Amino acid sequence: MIASDSSLIPSVLAWLKGPLFAALATSAFSILFGLHSIDIALASAGAAVGWATFLAMRATAAPAFAAFVAALASTARSSAGRGPGRPLST
Amino acid sequence: MESMQPEDLLLFAADAARLMLESGGETYRAEDAAMGIISSQGGAEAECFATSTGLMLSYTGEDGKVRSVVRRVKKRGMNLEKVSRIHALVEALQADRIGLAAAMNELDGIERMRERPAAIMTLASAFGAAFFTLLFGGSLADAIAAVFLGALLSFLIRGFQRLKFPEFLTSLAGGAVIALASLALRSLGAPINPDTLIIGVIMLLVPGVAITNAIRDIIAGDLVAGIARGADAIITAASISAGAGAAFAVWKLLGIGGLR
Numbered sequence: 001m002i003a004s005d006s007s008l009i010p011s012v013l014a015w016l017k018g019p020l021f022a023a024l025a026t027s028a029f030s031i032l033f034g035l036h037s038i039d040i041a042l043a044s045a046g047a048a049v050g051w052a053t054f055l056a057m058r059a060t061a062a063p064a065f066a067a068f069v070a071a072l073a074s075t076a077r078s079s080a081g082r083g084p085g086r087p088l089s090t
Numbered sequence: 091m092e093s094m095q096p097e098d099l100l101l102f103a104a105d106a107a108r109l110m111l112e113s114g115g116e117t118y119r120a121e122d123a124a125m126g127i128i129s130s131q132g133g134a135e136a137e138c139f140a141t142s143t144g145l146m147l148s149y150t151g152e153d154g155k156v157r158s159v160v161r162r163v164k165k166r167g168m169n170l171e172k173v174s175r176i177h178a179l180v181e182a183l184q185a186d187r188i189g190l191a192a193a194m195n196e197l198d199g200i201e202r203m204r205e206r207p208a209a210i211m212t213l214a215s216a217f218g219a220a221f222f223t224l225l226f227g228g229s230l231a232d233a234i235a236a237v238f239l240g241a242l243l244s245f246l247i248r249g250f251q252r253l254k255f256p257e258f259l260t261s262l263a264g265g266a267v268i269a270l271a272s273l274a275l276r277s278l279g280a281p282i283n284p285d286t287l288i289i290g291v292i293m294l295l296v297p298g299v300a301i302t303n304a305i306r307d308i309i310a311g312d313l314v315a316g317i318a319r320g321a322d323a324i325i326t327a328a329s330i331s332a333g334a335g336a337a338f339a340v341w342k343l344l345g346i347g348g349l350r
Contacts, residue, residue: 017224029218033299034113034169034171036171
């Protein structure tokens with residue numbers, strides 16, 4: 001039991017690299033797409049949620065279905081935590 | 091509510107929708123923006139038809155006269171901040187939180203919003219390419235190479251845009267240059283996997299937003315706009331793969347090495 005627990009931590013850490021890289025790649029793309037401030041962080045969080053969902057679903061489902069569920073998860077995250085909205089300059 | 095000539099209102103609404111399309115917004119969102127501006131001023135019987143290359147807007151004023159305007163969309167960029175600000179502007183107009191004159195000034199300000207400096211865009215491209223390379227299973231060496239190739243691709247894209255090259259040629263040349271550079275690095279002995287590196291770097295060219303918007307437009311019922319945008323995305327994707335494929339073929343023909 002102890003052996004399996006100790007082997008679980010590295011594999012979980014390895015698995016978490018995917019969502020982390022997805023979030024970092026998305027933050028770079030957010031800059032390219034003109035996003036600002038908190039929106040960059042929110043977009044990155046959406047990417048991490050989406051990629052984690054994709055990885056979790058891919059183990060048991062077809063890639064197309066996994067991508068569909070991942071898109072649903074990203075959109076749900078995006079709808080749940082919108083940014084503060086755009087202030088008008090005038 | 092401020093009074094305004096119907097023609098001015100029509101032009102303002104059309105310009106808001108045009109700017110939204112130029113900034114990468116979906117066509118249904120651009121149509122909603124134009125209609126929202128007109129309805130916020132008590133306009134009746136306004137109709138808007140937008141595609142990714144232009145829009146038509148007609149409006150019947152209180153005097154019963156029908157006025158219409160056509161706007162071509164010649165620039166196509168990606169600035170989601172502008173899309174978000176126009177959306178917020180229309181919402182503010184509808185909620186009567188801003189007057190029409192102020193809204194016109196605001197739209198003018200949004201149109202004149204400058205892009206980030208080239209150095210920041212280059213850095214974002216470089217690190218975006220590197221993190222995508224890692225995401226697709228690349229090694230640290232692949233990621234380091236992707237930083238340089240991402241920056242190179244960013245320079246190339248900006249140079250082609252300055253020369254007003256068609257997007258097709260930009261994608262074709264971009265795919266070819268990245269494939270050639272990856273193969274060259276490999277043949278020089280760099281410990282990289284060219285396949286992963288190419289996939290990671292050409293993510294900068296892949297028309298992901300265009301494909302997503304095309305599907306969203308089709309789902310929203312804008313079939314013509316969705317299919318047009320989808321065709322645009324497919325042509326871009328095909329040109330990237332044609333460029334990379336041609337580079338591989340030339341490399342193989344020359345027999346330099348680096349191919350596995």
